[in-house]
Amino acid sequence: MADDVLDPTRLYRVRDGAYAADLLIAAVAEFDLFSWLDEHGPVSAKGVCEAMGWAARPADVLLTLAAAQGLVVRDLASGDRVAVTELARQHLVAGSRFDLRAYYSSLRERPAVGEFVQVLRTDAPAAWASASAPAAPSADQDRSEPTGSAASDWSGRLDDVDFAHRITAAMDARGAFLGPALAEAVADLSFARLLDIGGSSGVYAAALLEARPQAQAAVFERAPVDEAARTLLAERGLNERIEVIEGDMFTDALAPGFDAHLFSQVLHDWDGERVQALLAASFAALEPGGWLLDHDTHINQDKTGPQPVAEYSTLLMHSTPGKCWSVGELSDFAAAVGFVDITHRATAADRGVLLARKPA
Numbered sequence: 001m002a003d004d005v006l007d008p009t010r011l012y013r014v015r016d017g018a019y020a021a022d023l024l025i026a027a028v029a030e031f032d033l034f035s036w037l038d039e040h041g042p043v044s045a046k047g048v049c050e051a052m053g054w055a056a057r058p059a060d061v062l063l064t065l066a067a068a069q070g071l072v073v074r075d076l077a078s079g080d081r082v083a084v085t086e087l088a089r090q091h092l093v094a095g096s097r098f099d100l101r102a103y104y105s106s107l108r109e110r111p112a113v114g115e116f117v118q119v120l121r122t123d124a125p126a127a128w129a130s131a132s133a134p135a136a137p138s139a140d141q142d143r144s145e146p147t148g149s150a151a152s153d154w155s156g157r158l159d160d161v162d163f164a165h166r167i168t169a170a171m172d173a174r175g176a177f178l179g180p181a182l183a184e185a186v187a188d189l190s191f192a193r194l195l196d197i198g199g200s201s202g203v204y205a206a207a208l209l210e211a212r213p214q215a216q217a218a219v220f221e222r223a224p225v226d227e228a229a230r231t232l233l234a235e236r237g238l239n240e241r242i243e244v245i246e247g248d249m250f251t252d253a254l255a256p257g258f259d260a261h262l263f264s265q266v267l268h269d270w271d272g273e274r275v276q277a278l279l280a281a282s283f284a285a286l287e288p289g290g291w292l293l294d295h296d297t298h299i300n301q302d303k304t305g306p307q308p309v310a311e312y313s314t315l316l317m318h319s320t321p322g323k324c325w326s327v328g329e330l331s332d333f334a335a336a337v338g339f340v341d342i343t344h345r346a347t348a349a350d351r352g353v354l355l356a357r358k359p360a
Contacts, residue, residue, distance in 0.1 A: 017311035055123035068305035172201035179207030181348030191260035254285035289360035
């Protein structure tokens with residue numbers, strides 16, 4: 001990467017963490033989480049879910065965020081037990097002289113706060129970017145119905161050509177800085193044919209090929225994103241080295257003959273069952289001895305941060321069926337389908353790459 005490029009990490013964090021405050025406001029204003037933990041904790045994360053009426057996925061994201069912000073202590077080694085910290089006890093617990101709960105509650109009418117209440121209770125994602133979402137329900141309204149609609153669902157909206165092109169452009173812009181950092185982090189890996197699964201514009205495949213002049217790549221994408229990818233790759237003169245294969249990664253078999261598979265910021269959009277299915281499909285199609293590269297924002301092993309990743313995970317939990325998966329969760333998923341030599345390397349802007357190898 002050019003030495004004169006300034007580090008834009010803080011700019012990524014502003015965008016990626018846009019929903020974190022709304023989730024914390026929901027925890028305080030709607031559920032009084034920290035007062036409850038002060039009275040009942042330490043308690044297991046499962047116990048928190050049962051008491052609050054929360055689904056496991058969004059609760060996991062909230063508890064990771066609270067741990068990253070220093071509001072709870074989370075101990076996975078002891079059965080994922082959660083306890084309130086002194087910071088939360090002094091400022092977010094009923095009866096404290098410095099109680100800030102009313103201050104937080106003054107913003108409970110923000111639309112995203114109401115959306116998070118729904119997601120926590122139903123595990124149904126809200127509308128992407130809160131588009132066309134209804135206002136937060138009042139106290140006497142039924143909160144059991146999920147927010148958003150099929151028309152505003154993130155994945156469903158990719159069938160719309162204009163939306164697909166906007167999302168592809170957004171992912172391409174994000175990758176201009178992140179792609180070279182990924183390439184630098186895996187410069188020691190040897191491969192000849194790379195399959196970029198869910199690769200959007202192909203920006204990461206292009207970065208990985210730059211230092212490998214003999215290598216070829218393919219982007220595997222659903223329509224109409226595949227057409228946007230072809231256009232961008234042709235504009236950059238890369239269509240001879242990077243082909244685009246149209247298909248659905250959940251229903252169509254991955255093409256054989258590739259010795260490296262890349263998922264770049266793909267797995268965080270999906271639930272555990274589908275993440276495991278994608279890793280199993282990769283293992284089945286990958287050439288023996290080939291590499292799996294999962295480039296993403298990863299939660300740490302003990303699910304206590306890093307804070308910017310925990311904040312980004314709130315956006316994903318809000319609008320997709322996914323979240324930022326932890327290194328431990330992904331390592332377990334990969335090992336379960338047969339991958340070995342699983343390691344993690346940092347890249348840039350709070351991202352990293354999880355590497356795994358298919359045995360020769």
